Amino acid sequence: MRPRIFLLVATLCTVVTFAADEAARPPVAIGLTPDDVRHHLGHVIDWYHRLSGLERNAALTDDLVTRERLRQTMVTEVRLAFAFGRAAAPLVGADQPDPDSDANDTEAAPDENDAARYERIAAGMTARARDLQGQIARFDERLSTATAAERQVLLAQRAQLAAALNLTGEVQETVKGLQQFAARSNSSASGEKGLLGDISDMERTVPEARLTPAGAARGAPPPAAGSTVNTAPAPASAVALRTDSAGLIALGKEWLDLRSAHRLHLHYIGATNELSAALDKISSNLTSQVRELLRNSPSAVTTTNTSELAAARTAIETATARFKELSTLLVPLGEESITLDSAGSILEERRAALDARATGVARQLLVHAGILLACIALIIVLSAVWRRATFRYLHDARRRQQFLSLRRIAMVIAFATVIFMAFLSEIGSLATYIGFVTAGIAVALQNVILAVVAYFFLIGRYGVRVGDRITMAGVTGRVAEIGLVRIYLKELGGVDLHPTGRMIVLSNAVVFQPSALFKQIPGVHYTWHIVTLLLAPTADLQLARTRLQATAERVYATYSDSIEKQLRAARHLVDFESGTPSPELTAQFSERGLEISVRYPVEPEQAAQVDQEMTRALRDALDEEPRLPIAEPDAPRAKPG
Numbered sequence: 083m084r085p086r087i088f089l090l091v092a093t094l095c096t097v098v099t100f101a102a103d104e105a106a107r108p109p110v111a112i113g114l115t116p117d118d119v120r121h122h123l124g125h126v127i128d129w130y131h132r133l134s135g136l137e138r139n140a141a142l143t144d145d146l147v148t149r150e151r152l153r154q155t156m157v158t159e160v161r162l163a164f165a166f167g168r169a170a171a172p173l174v175g176a177d178q179p180d181p182d183s184d185a186n187d188t189e190a191a192p193d194e195n196d197a198a199r200y201e202r203i204a205a206g207m208t209a210r211a212r213d214l215q216g217q218i219a220r221f222d223e224r225l226s227t228a229t230a231a232e233r234q235v236l237l238a239q240r241a242q243l244a245a246a247l248n249l250t251g252e253v254q255e256t257v258k259g260l261q262q263f264a265a266r267s268n269s270s271a272s273g274e275k276g277l278l279g280d281i282s283d284m285e286r287t288v289p290e291a292r293l294t295p296a297g298a299a300r301g302a303p304p305p306a307a308g309s310t311v312n313t314a315p316a317p318a319s320a321v322a323l324r325t326d327s328a329g330l331i332a333l334g335k336e337w338l339d340l341r342s343a344h345r346l347h348l349h350y351i352g353a354t355n356e357l358s359a360a361l362d363k364i365s366s367n368l369t370s371q372v373r374e375l376l377r378n379s380p381s382a383v384t385t386t387n388t389s390e391l392a393a394a395r396t397a398i399e400t401a402t403a404r405f406k407e408l409s410t411l412l413v414p415l416g417e418e419s420i421t422l423d424s425a426g427s428i429l430e431e432r433r434a435a436l437d438a439r440a441t442g443v444a445r446q447l448l449v450h451a452g453i454l455l456a457c458i459a460l461i462i463v464l465s466a467v468w469r470r471a472t473f474r475y476l477h478d479a480r481r482r483q484q485f486l487s488l489r490r491i492a493m494v495i496a497f498a499t500v501i502f503m504a505f506l507s508e509i510g511s512l513a514t515y516i517g518f519v520t521a522g523i524a525v526a527l528q529n530v531i532l533a534v535v536a537y538f539f540l541i542g543r544y545g546v547r548v549g550d551r552i553t554m555a556g557v558t559g560r561v562a563e564i565g566l567v568r569i570y571l572k573e574l575g576g577v578d579l580h581p582t583g584r585m586i587v588l589s590n591a592v593v594f595q596p597s598a599l600f601k602q603i604p605g606v607h608y609t610w611h612i613v614t615l616l617l618a619p620t621a622d623l624q625l626a627r628t629r630l631q632a633t634a635e636r637v638y639a640t641y642s643d644s645i646e647k648q649l650r651a652a653r654h655l656v657d658f659e660s661g662t663p664s665p666e667l668t669a670q671f672s673e674r675g676l677e678i679s680v681r682y683p684v685e686p687e688q689a690a691q692v693d694q695e696m697t698r699a700l701r702d703a704l705d706e707e708p709r710l711p712i713a714e715p716d717a718p719r720a721k722p723g
Contacts (some may be wrong), residue, residue, distance in 0.1 A: 109694040113367045114411075116277045119170050122364060123284050126418075129357050130156050132224045132286060133350050133425075133703055136343075152428045159421045160291035164281060166414035171277045173407055200261035207254045211369060214247040288401075309655055328452070329506045333447040340440040347433040354429060358422045365415045375401050454504040465489060484541050523683040529591055536590035540564055545599060551579070553600035555592045565590075579609075580685050606648045608663070608683045613697055613720045615675040615704070618711040626710050633666035633703040634680045639698050645683050675713040693720035 133156055136149070145611040221240040229235055285291070342434065468489045476482040540546045541564060550561045551574065558579065559571030593599060617626060643664060665682040680700060684692045697718050704710045 113371065113628050114170060114174050116171075116174050116280075118364070119174060119277060120270050120284075123163055123281065123362065124168050124359055125360060126160055127284060127287060129353055130291075136350065138347065152425065152432070155428060156288050156426045159418060160288050160423065162414045162418045162421060164285055165299065166411060166418065167281045167284075168278070169410040169414060170279065172318070173411070174277065190713055194456055196372055204254065204257045204261055207250055207257055211247060211254065212252045214243055214250060218243050218247065221403070224589060254356055283664055296702060329504060330450050331505050333443055333450060337440060337443045339449060340436055340443060342609065344433060344440060346434045347429055347436060351426060351429045352402065354422060354426045358419065358426070361419055361422065362417065365412065365419065367413050370690070372405065373407070373699065390510065450504060452502065456655055457500045457504075458497070461493060461500065465493050468492075477568055487541075493551055501647060529589070532566060532591040532594060533589050536593040537564070537566050539593050540569065551602045551607070553595055555588055555595065557586050558600075559586055560718055562566060608645050608648065608685050609689070609722060611684050611689065611696075611720050612720055613680045613682075613693070613700060613718050615680070615700060615718045616674055616676045616713045617678060617704070618713045619671070619675045621676050621711060622709050623669060623676065625703075625707065626676070627669060629703050630680060630700055631667050631677060631709070633699045634667065634696065637692070637699050638665050639684055641685070641688060642690060642694075644685060696720065 133152070136152070145299045157158070218240060221236055221243065225233060225236050225240070255624070460668045463565075469486065472482055472489070476485060546552055546561055546564060546569070548561050548563065551558070554562060554571070557571060557573065558575075560581075562570040562572050562585065567590060569588050569590055571588065573582045573584045573586050574580065575582045614628070642664075649662065663682060663683040667678065667680050669676060669678045671677070680696070682692075682696060697720055700718060701712075704712055
């Protein structure tokens with residue numbers, strides 16, 4: 083499509099011939115090449131992007147003022163670099179036209195872009211229209227003095243020129259439309275060629291550094307360091323870490339972040355110094371040319387020769403023009419140098435601040451670690467004192483084991499609390515959350531919590547220990563093991579409480595149930611049995627009491643030594659004084675006659691034999707006395723009671 087448009091425009095322009103308005107002036111040698119300018123701009127842009135990474139560092143989020151100053155300085159440095167590049171572009175000969183090219187040729191050069199082609203064609207159309215308008219004006223002057231015969235010829239010629247002017251106007255409108263489209267295309271696709279095109283492409287990589295159109299049109303210099311720069315807002319600052327309430331984990335992370343930021347600043351300070359050295363190298367070349375120019379310029383008039391004065395004047399004017407060209411480069415370079423020095427000072431200031439913060443955090447870290455070690459040492463010392471005191475003042479093995487178990491639980495809780503408080507931060511902010519969690523756990527594990535609490539009741543002073551015979555939740559058995567949540571019993575059954583071979587597992591929480599817990603006195607294993615006798619209503623009550631009591635005590639005396647021995651051992655385990663067990667006799671009248679009950683202690687292992695002897699002795703005592711007739715012929719029966 084584009085070759086057809088150029089062919090149409092070239093055809094319309096066959097009536098047009100024009101010359102260039104002015105010849106190109108040869109470039110001035112300033113010791114720089116386009117590649118030098120590109121390299122400098124690339125160096126500055128790379129420095130800018132590398133330093134932009136500081137804003138994403140977690141250790142610098144609370145440094146708003148200094149960070150904003152550094153960002154403005156960086157943007158100013160990039161703007162000044164672009165100003166230098168645009169000032170240097172026409173002086174290094176990068177965008178000068180080829181002097182050998184044909185300025186009158188309407189065909190586009192092979193490397194000429196669309197905008198340049200349309201610009202040349204539009205200039206030709208304008209010159210053509212101006213020439214036709216001048217010719218028409220001259221014909222109008224001739225018509226005012228021409229004769230009738232000449233007038234007809236002049237009018238015909240004028241009409242031909244007017245038609246040519248109309249055609250030129252149409253061509254101008256067409257070229258103008260194509261020129262506007264090419265300008266829009268070039269603005270979106272970087273249609274510029276040479277050094278200026280490369281500068282435009284580089285400038286798009288740093289949108290923050292692009293001047294506003296008004297500023298660019300006026301040629302206003304970039305803002306100085308420290309002035310307000312219209313850039314994107316900085317991200318919000320994070321809350322600085324409170325080292326007084328921070329834990330070891332937070333302090334350690336903060337210290338590592340600060341050290342990483344310190345290394346980054348050292349790296350960026352080195353990059354800034356490297357860029358400053360490269361800038362000084364460019365500036366020194368231009369500065370030496372200015373010194374040479376001022377050294378060779380005449381400082382006073384020492385002749386009256388007209389030709390020499392004219393030559394001196396020409397030399398001064400040439401030097402002035404030369405200095406003006408060099409100053410357009412030295413000014414932005416000097417401002418760049420000042421801005422780089424400001425950036426280096428800010429980086430050094432931030433590095434010193436990071437060192438101070440890292441030192442403070444390290445000191446807090448050491449203090450927290452020292453407190454943690456001191457607390458752990460104190461807990462270990464208290465644990466050792468607790469253990470030695472338990473072995474020294476508690477001689478009962480059962481009580482000693484209980485205190486040692488309680489010591490282990492207390493030590494675990496103390497260690498967990500100290501470590502939790504040392505490593506975590508802002509414990510107070512977790513109070514509400516911990517409260518809700520604790521309430522939920524208490525509701526969900528209420529039975530487990532009751533079982534744990536009951537465990538301490540079971541192992542108390544008069545509590546249960548392994549081997550005791552207890553009745554719990556209607557089950558009788560010997561304690562096999564007492565756990566933190568459950569208790570294990572070997573079931574006992576029958577009158578003589580023999581093992582059934584079954585293991586009963588109960589929750590400790592049954593202690594808080596309404597049913598009672600029965601426990602044999604520690605060290606005592608005897609039980610009580612009862613023998614009931616039914617006498618006739620005419621029996622002598624006092625005689626019956628005397629004879630049966632004496633008989634029961636006589637039988638009890640045969641095995642009382644083992645029971646009294648158990649009782650003496652039990653008195654060392656309990657503080658209260660218990661009475662000596664002995665046979666007890668009770669009597670009451672009923673509808674059938676006089677009921678006499680003899681209650682006596684007996685060991686479970688000898689219960690059957692003792693019951694038999696006690697029953698026979700009581701029956702014999704009644705048979706020997708006629709005044710104590712038995713109402714029932716059957717022998718008396720013994721049972722647990």
